[in-house]
Amino acid sequence: MRADKEAFIINRGIFFVQLPDLFMTASSSLSRNKSRSILTILGIVIGIAAVILMLSIGQSAQGLILNQVADLGSDLIFIEPSSGGDSSGPPSAFVEQTLKIDDAKALERSGLFMDVSSMIVSSMAVSRGEESKFSQVTGVTEGYLSIFPADVAEGRFIERSDVDSYARVAVLGKEIAQDLFGDQDPIGKEIKIKQTTVRVIGVLAEQGSRFFQNLDQRIAVPVTTAQRDIIGLDTVNFIAARTSQDIESAKDEIRWILRAEHDIDNPENDVKKDDFIVSSQSDAVEIIGIVGGVLTILLSSIAAISLVVGGIGIMNIMLVSVTERTKEIGLRKAVGATYSEILQQFLLEAVLLTMLGGIIGVLIGVITSRLAASILASYIEGWQSIVPMEAVVSGVVVATTVGIIFGLYPARRAAHLDPIEALRYE
């Protein structure tokens, strides 16, 4: 009996001999329904394009920040006040200010650090005559420029003697200088920060922005003057230091020095007991990496949802197509199409649809990413266009897989049709 059956099946070589035929059949049936095909793949196109665009923007932003972090150097250590306890979670605006200028001086005295600068920052009204602007006023020490490098365009920067003598002097960013003085030379002229009159001693060269803050709109004053005369506080917002030794041991040194300064009894070196946080650039890089990873997971899940929705759309249209073409399927079976040949034909149609959707989606995603990058680059200095290659490749691969998964059920329905019933179908 077995031998009989086999005798009737003419050997036709391997399974995929007909692949070009199937491909032509599938593509011609898709092109006969152009507008429907396009509408069907729209969900997949939009899903994939959106994910590539968002990943591109996310990675470009991440790259920008990482570059800026790298520009500052890996030997930079930041000390910020902390309420203690769990150091994770968002930075709070209501953290008790615990750092003082004396803390920075203690670090300086240790001789372990090349540069130490304490800083206090506050946004306030700055005026010259009728002209009034809001600016970020930064109380700094003479070490500021070695922490955050910038060129002095005119005049000089704040010196040690200015800090020690509570001098009422200010160094302007390039843009705020232009806003207040126009074409005039600001050196030697007076401006008012809140109610305090200070004399401009210098203007910094253009710096652009860092971490999305415009540095050219800032005004630097001696930290002592800022504390006593302008802001009215005896604390500082943070202290920055550079070290030439190993970062981790330098961080530990800072902790021991500040604990002594703050009378904190913490022999077990438990950072949660401190009223400050010591962090280095590598910590920042790590956090940026975590944020980037979370962003990618988030976008991937949105992509997954949109692709499932798109896949259901494909399945729906393929089922309609199978019903519409019942007679065609009946005829194909009558003239000798096997179950697997019908299955392959309809599966290939679904896969061609989604693969096309994936390719179009990738193209649109790449084009809009480049467009967005060129727009953003004109606003944000150093913004680079990053189109993640893995997203491009996985976009097409995933779309194709969606076609296989959601095309299988309609294709099986088609392949299972009984030729007699199918030919009679009205």
Add this chain to the structure above:
Amino acid sequence: MSSSIPLIDLRDVKKQYINDGVATTVLHGVSFAIQEGEFVALMGPSGSGKSTLMHILGFLDRLTEGAYFFRGQDVSRLDDNALTAMRRDQVGFVFQAFHLLPKSSVIDNIMLPMMYVGVPRSERRKKAEQALDSVGLSHRTDHLSNQLSGGERQRVAIARALVNNPSLLFADEPTGNLDSKSGSDVLQLLQNLHTSGHTIIMVTHESEAAEHAERIIRIRDGLLVSDARDHARRQGSIYNK
């Protein structure tokens, strides 16, 4: 009658359908043999079982009881793939409703069955053109099938049925959807094909159409009621089984 093995040999074929647990017997035991080269008309009123019989003969359906020998080999219990292979390699179908793909060209329609047989691409068009020529429609090669008249469509369908050189041509009410002129053209074409050696089984309920065949098998209520050959009919005596 020649001593060679008949092309078709049906022995007490029964067919039963089960719908919602109710069994309906459509064929109650039909036996006959058809030799290669015959032109047979299968007649009977609607509901007689003639369509079911054609489906079984054409490997579209299976019998429930009995045996079906095709060229001496038992094909009664073939599985789906084997039946498909039989349809593909042994038979050509002509349907009442033509069943051409409406948005495809005439030549594409005729080439369709060759795809499943695995005829190399390069040979398909030539074979299809030959088949189209044999039904006298060479001038319609690249027309869309829905631009043709009914008679032309049926001739295209005949070309499609012939393109793989089947052992057997089935025509299921081939004139049912045609006016009498086109219908007689199609019947004349079938007769010519028979003359040139094709084996043809035509299902019809029209006596005029059946007159073109050299043998008429009549079915009623799932039983064979008569099987008459040309010479017998001409002599006016009907052989009753």
